[in-house]
Amino acid sequence: MNDMLNVALPKGRLGDKVYALFEKAGYGCDDIADPGRKLVFESPEHGVRYFYVKPSDVAIYVERGAADIGVAGKDILLEYAPEVYELLDFGVGRCRMCVCGRPDFRDDPSRTLRVATKFTRITRDYYTGLGRSIDMIHLNGSIELAPILGLSDVIVDIVETGATLRENGLEVLAEVCGISARLIANKVSYKFKYEAVTALASRLQGNIEVTQ
Amino acid sequence: MPDSNFYDMTDGIFAKLAGIWTQRGYTRYRVSRFEEYDLYAKNRSFITGSAILTFTDTDGRLMALKPDVTLSVIRNTVPSPALRKLYYCESVYRAADPSSGFSEIRQAGLECIGPVGLFDVCEVITLAARSLAALSDRYILDLSHLGLLGGFMEDAGIDQSLRPELLRLAGEKNSHEARALLARNGVSPQIAGLFDTMIHLRAPLEEAVAKLSALPLGEHAAAALSELARVARALRGTPNLYLELSLRSDERYYQGVVMRGYIPGVPSPVLSGGRYDGLMRRLHRDAGAMGFAVYLNLLERVLPEPEALDADVLILHDGSDPEGLMRRIAALEAQGSRVRADRAVPEGFRCGKVLRYDGGEVHE
Numbered sequence: 410m411n412d413m414l415n416v417a418l419p420k421g422r423l424g425d426k427v428y429a430l431f432e433k434a435g436y437g438c439d440d441i442a443d444p445g446r447k448l449v450f451e452s453p454e455h456g457v458r459y460f461y462v463k464p465s466d467v468a469i470y471v472e473r474g475a476a477d478i479g480v481a482g483k484d485i486l487l488e489y490a491p492e493v494y495e496l497l498d499f500g501v502g503r504c505r506m507c508v509c510g511r512p513d514f515r516d517d518p519s520r521t522l523r524v525a526t527k528f529t530r531i532t533r534d535y536y537t538g539l540g541r542s543i544d545m546i547h548l549n550g551s552i553e554l555a556p557i558l559g560l561s562d563v564i565v566d567i568v569e570t571g572a573t574l575r576e577n578g579l580e581v582l583a584e585v586c587g588i589s590a591r592l593i594a595n596k597v598s599y600k601f602k603y604e605a606v607t608a609l610a611s612r613l614q615g616n617i618e619v620t621q
Numbered sequence: 622m623p624d625s626n627f628y629d630m631t632d633g634i635f636a637k638l639a640g641i642w643t644q645r646g647y648t649r650y651r652v653s654r655f656e657e658y659d660l661y662a663k664n665r666s667f668i669t670g671s672a673i674l675t676f677t678d679t680d681g682r683l684m685a686l687k688p689d690v691t692l693s694v695i696r697n698t699v700p701s702p703a704l705r706k707l708y709y710c711e712s713v714y715r716a717a718d719p720s721s722g723f724s725e726i727r728q729a730g731l732e733c734i735g736p737v738g739l740f741d742v743c744e745v746i747t748l749a750a751r752s753l754a755a756l757s758d759r760y761i762l763d764l765s766h767l768g769l770l771g772g773f774m775e776d777a778g779i780d781q782s783l784r785p786e787l788l789r790l791a792g793e794k795n796s797h798e799a800r801a802l803l804a805r806n807g808v809s810p811q812i813a814g815l816f817d818t819m820i821h822l823r824a825p826l827e828e829a830v831a832k833l834s835a836l837p838l839g840e841h842a843a844a845a846l847s848e849l850a851r852v853a854r855a856l857r858g859t860p861n862l863y864l865e866l867s868l869r870s871d872e873r874y875y876q877g878v879v880m881r882g883y884i885p886g887v888p889s890p891v892l893s894g895g896r897y898d899g900l901m902r903r904l905h906r907d908a909g910a911m912g913f914a915v916y917l918n919l920l921e922r923v924l925p926e927p928e929a930l931d932a933d934v935l936i937l938h939d940g941s942d943p944e945g946l947m948r949r950i951a952a953l954e955a956q957g958s959r960v961r962a963d964r965a966v967p968e969g970f971r972c973g974k975v976l977r978y979d980g981g982e983v984h985e
Contacts, residue, residue: 472888492889495798596890
């Protein structure tokens with residue numbers, strides 16, 4: 410069981426997209442096409458075992474060694490700072506972490522800025538870098554409501570197309586960083602399964618370069 | 622906190638490690654469970670984990686339950702021109718992050734303090750390798766020299782402000798972002814390529830040193846490589862030693878050789894150490910130092926499972942013939958059986974067989 414590479418993929422659209430890249434790189438698994446109620450999918454001929462987990466949990470599975478490698482969004486990696494290697498940028502699932510607010514918002518540096526977000530570490534690091542004092546408001550969802558109802562001056566959140574922002578009368582005020590899916594590896598698995606991990610990363614890299 | 626069974630198991634491992642360390646003349650050092658908080662407040666970033674358990678002593682001093690052993694060893698050893706070779710096995714108390722609460726972490730390790738030379742560095746690495754070998758025959762010991770990447774960036778003229786971020790990216794083996802960062806700051810693709818080669822270089826120590834020697838390194842990196850090459854030559858024949866330049870250690874405390882040890886089944890390093898002359902300077906000690914710690918709490922995953930049975934034989938008796946029962950049990954013990962005598966089967970008790978003692982005889 411331990412000789413195979415355990416791969417944690419994020420559930421949902423992003424997981425489907427990156428699995429297609431694994432398949433294209435020669436690491437396909439027939440069972441995934443017909444999952445039924447199965448949670449774990451093995452391809453002994455390619456030496457890989459896939460399982461799908463909540464996107465925000467991928468980094469935990471990898472850091473704790475339950476998965477040797479995994480695919481996680483850069484937002485999750487920045488927010489939780491897991492002790493893992495980040496081997497590859499898949500370039501898929503692209504979006505941006507942005508500061509957003511009402512179009513008429515003007516920042517007054519003499520006042521503490523009220524910022525609502527799910528991503529408290531990213532937000533803290535961003536404003537610390539700017540030397541700006543903030544009042545952080547941690548929310549778990551519907552972040553866009555915060556400036557509309559006056560709970561915060563701005564929000565820091567992921568922006569994909571900007572449609573939700575526009576529908577709620579908000580706009581991007583500044584970009585914090587770009588986000589995309591990354592290949593991560595457990596640091597110990599990387600050493601004990603070095604050939605398998607680096608071969609897989611290299612084949613994925615080759616495919617990504619061809620695609621781009 | 623670990624239960625008493627865990628202590629018994631890690632005690633066995635510590636006894637093995639102590640056997641290895643005493644063979645090279647290291648002597649046991651014991652530190653108090655408490656230390657003045659001031660020591661840690663001044664060196665907060667040396668300690669992994671943010672929170673420290675504190676209390677006010679009867680004389681009003683603010684004390685801490687020790688979150689680290691090395692600082693205490695340095696502070697409490699009398700400065701001497703001679704080398705001090707010490708080992709310890711102590712509990713430390715830390716909260717790795719605010720949400721996890723405090724934990725008691727059992728840690729064993731050794732410290733070599735004083736006029737540390739290249740031989741002492743090699744000896745500490747050898748003892749680290751032997752310690753790992755006592756835990757698993759499939760161990761890996763990664764070595765690095767902090768002067769290599771640091772010297773490379775110095776030689777390449779990379780701006781000071783970029784270096785911490787580059788070292789962080791090196792620690793992640795994050796080529797894509799390192800290349801982008803270097804390109805944005807006008808660093809040539811050749812330099813970026815060399816940086817990439819270094820952070821991805823992974824090979825047995827001597828082979829890796831040879832590969833690095835073939836690269837066009839500048840004066841500072843070459844000096845670090847030269848020291849590493851001498852270490853590699855001295856350690857020739859030591860199995861499972863790898864060069865891994867992505868290892869990170871706080872350069873305010875560590876300089877020169879640093880190391881991490883791994884065994885299968887544990888997802889993080891079980892051994893960590895290096896040369897910490899910088900910490901000595903911060904504590905106003907005019908001497909060198911090198912050491913490592915083995916995190917015994919992480920070994921819980923790989924320790925042998927507890928005995929499946931609580932005893933081989935359970936003898937049920939009515940208490941009427943203690944002399945005869947004693948003789949029967951002695952006979953079973955002489956055959957190597959673990960025996961429990963009781964009046965009824967204890968709840969949840971696991972044993973190989975149950976016998977009944979009656980009229981001077983045992984029956985199935």
